[in-house]
Amino acid sequence: MGGYGLYVWGSYGVTLVLLGGEVIMLWKRKRNLANRANVADYDSRD
């Protein structure tokens, strides 16, 4: 990268981390919703 590797790969690395972080946040939100739905389903059987 002609001596600019830190800046160029750093930019794409930061992008990957932030976008990947957003996807992980969404995945966790989905898991929480699934857990809540399962609890509600379990409770409704009582």
Add this chain to the structure above:
Amino acid sequence: MSQKTVNWYKYAAPASFYPLAGKMIPWFTAITVVLFIVGFYVGFFVAPTDFQQGQSYRIIFIHVPAAWIGMFLYVLMAIYAGIGWAFNARLASMMATAISTTGAIFTLISLVTGSLWGRPAWGVWWVWDARMTSTLILMFLYIGFISLQSSIDDPRRADRAGAVLALVGLINVPIIYFSVRWWSTLHQGASIRIASKPTIAPTMLAAMLIFLAACWMYSIAVVLTRLRYIIQEREREAPWLSAEPVVKSPTAELGSWIS
């Protein structure tokens, strides 16, 4: 001859939009992956080295699309928030909430990558020039919108408060866009304008536009995904939602996409 018309208003109801969004998400996700791969190939293996900036210019392939998406998503968020407020359209308000996080992330990417580009190009990580400062203000507006909505328990009140902030903050978007023309800034002027020919090489422009398309497709995929979760959280008591396959485990849903 029968004419079949689509009633678009029906998609303003969460009950109609929820399944439609579910069908669209896998397509936008697939297009995102393909465009990022193609953009990376064109940007790093086809586009030539810049004669002035060397390899460091390749940062603009992600910096410029992130800055554009950050601004565009803010405008979209304000429009949806305004529609939600004016017409009491709850799906529009939910859409504004869903957009805010993605907009904030793209604005943060533009600030960080801009700083990483500025260090080799200008010799400094940050200067308080009009473009960079107004972009930082955009970031604060996103944070303010998210924080304000999170701090109010009643979703409808949170939507209205967020709409006021989003609409007031809209004034910052033209300031960002025209800052390089209105003030003498360290930040360079636009290389691409609608009215004139771009001043960068075609392959460089192609890489940037492919990355822009990839970021845009990514934004649609994640915003629709988040919107579905917001609908599930807010409308969990609604009878239509109990008829839908509300949430599967993440791995089960991934499996259903593949099959």
